[in-house]
Amino acid sequence: MKVLFLSPLCPSVxxxxxxxxxxxKRQDGGLFKGPPYPGYPFIMIPDLTSPYLPNGSLSPTARTYLQMKWPLLDVQAGSLQSRQALKDARSPSPAHIVSNKxxxxxxxxxxxxxxPLITYSNEHFTPGNPPPHLPADVDPKTGIPRPPHPPDISPYxxxxxGTVGQIPHPLGWLVPQQGQPVYPITTGGFRHPYPTALTVNASMSSFSLKTSFPFNLLWGKLHEPTTQLHSFLTHTIPSMHSFLSSRFxxxxxxxxxSLHTTGIxxxxxxxxxxxQESSQSDVGSLHSSKHQDSKKEEEKKKPHIKKPLNAFMLYMKEMRAKVVAECTLKESxxxxxxxxxxxxxxxxxxxxKxxxxxxxxxxxxxxxxPGWSARDNYVGSYGKKKKRKRDKQPGETNGEKKSAFATYKVKAAASAHPLQMEAY
DNA sequence: CCCCCTTTGAAGAGC
DNA sequence: GCTCTTCAAAGGGGG
Known part of the structure; x- marks a missing residue:
């Protein structure tokens, strides 16, 4: 028999x-003993060669990916049904996602x-106007409806x-058959891989306009030697920025x-x-060597490459907004x-999926x-990274730190539900 | 301003 | 090979 628990703060949950x-149960060897899928438990047909079927249509896998990345795609197609299915988190039927129909x-x-296959989120793309009957996402602080996608940097x-337009993409299907890379020229919410007109998807409206900005020229430069490309971008990106600033x-x-040297x-x-360095370090820096300065500069320029998102993180990214909308809870x-x-x-x-x-x-x-390692992002490797605070047992020494993970688990278990006590 | 909290999974470190 | 630790995202809460 299934016992349902309804959260007063999130009735739909x-x-x-x-x-x-x-x-x-997971810990005591019960129902969830051991992960049901260690590593990659599912046999997936890696659709890495091409998302297109021989007849030119998209493969189911590519469709799945698209649906996840662009959940509103079918909305635009007017599929109220699928939208509803997407909305109902309690019926996670993949029908609307995997259906070949x-x-x-x-x-x-x-x-x-x-x-969108090379994006991290779908938040930056709104294919057309959102349906007016959809519940507005209102900022709890301001009461102002939030834009459906934040105006921050684009997810590319x-x-x-040196690699633009040169590297053979591992996911061959990311590269169009014409041989042009799919990486779009983008600035914030802008993307337009086949440039003639600049197309803008604003949060609540979409419009397009012709522009004198030489996107087509830029596109062509992507295939030129590195120095030429860099030179071009050096001169073009600022003007692109000012162009955008003047119009939007x-x-x-x-x-x-925020732009990468490629503008991507x-x-x-x-x-x-x-x-900002403290006054003390400022004083010290007066006598600092050039070596230190260049070291700082290097540190400054060194981009922080984040870890790729795991399956759960991707799921969270996609579903968070929905859960937030359904609940009065706001705490992450x-x-x-x-x-x-x-x-x-x-x-x-x-x-x-x-x-x-x-x-x-x-x-x-x-x-x-290629050279990136998760180690690069470990404490001390990048800027000022906090060291996660761990719970220390009374007589614990540094050598016998309790697992923070285990601590969190216990904490979570203890605070999650009173019935938990019965489980122990 | 910065860290904590909370989740799962991937990956590195250390034994 | 196993265990432990850190970091990915998110944003309210709190020091």
Missing amino acids: SLSLPPAMLAA VPVVQHPHHVHPLT YPLSP PPHMVPPHH PHPAIVTPTVK AAINQILGRRWHALSREEQA YYELARKERQLHMQLY
Whole structure:
């Protein structure tokens, strides 16, 4: 018999078991002993060669990816049904996602259908006007409806100047058959891989305009030698920025410094913000050697390449907004607990999609940053990274630190539900 | 301003 | 090979 628990703060969230009991069962060798899918438990047909079937249509895998990256695609197609299915988190049926009947809607502005495959989130793209009857996402602080997608940097993997248009992409289907890379020229919410007109998808409206900005020229430069490309970008990016600044509200124009040298920013790359040095260090810096200065400069310029998102992170990214909309809860910690439960409630097929997606993300990340290691982001490797505070047992020494992970688990279990006590 | 919290999964470190 | 630790995202809360 299934016992449902309804959260008063999130009535729509129902659980078959409270999380603490889930955790307990996992730990005591019960229902969830051991991960049901260690590593990559699902046999997925890696659709890495081409998303297109011989007849030119998209493969189911590519469609799945598209649906996840662009969940509103079918909305634009007018599929109220699928939208509803997407909305109902308690029925995570993949039908609307994996169904071959769902037509792939070509973006009206000719964006390559696979463009979102190299993005981390779908938040930056709104294919057309959102339906007016959809509940507005209101900022709890201001009461102002939030824009459906934030105006921050665009989610693309940047390419180093030397690799633009040269590297054979690991995911061959990311590259159009014409041989042109799909990486779009983008500034904030702008993307347009086949440049003639600049197309803008604003948060609540979409419009397009002809522009004198030489996107086509820029596109052509991507195939030129590195020095030429760099020179071109050096002169062009600023003018692109000023062009955008002159025509669009500030929130739609990303700061110039956020652009990679290619002009293709990505959330995986974060320029470390250099903290103002204290007066003491300022005094010291007066006598600092050139070596130190150059070291600082190097540190300053060194981009922070973030880890690729794992399956759960991708799931969280996609589902967070929905959960937040359904709940009165706003704290991420609480939302994440709900998401964690929902993750476990997903069918294997549903989870498999995210594992596959994460695998592709890792693969792409590996290709774009060959020398990168997760170690690079460990404490001390990048700017000022906090050291996670651990709970210390009374007589604990540094050599016998308790597992922070275990600590969190116990903490979570203890605070999640009173019935948890029964499980112990 | 910065860290904590909270989730899962990947990967590195250390034994 | 196993265990432990850190970091990915997110954003309210708190020091």
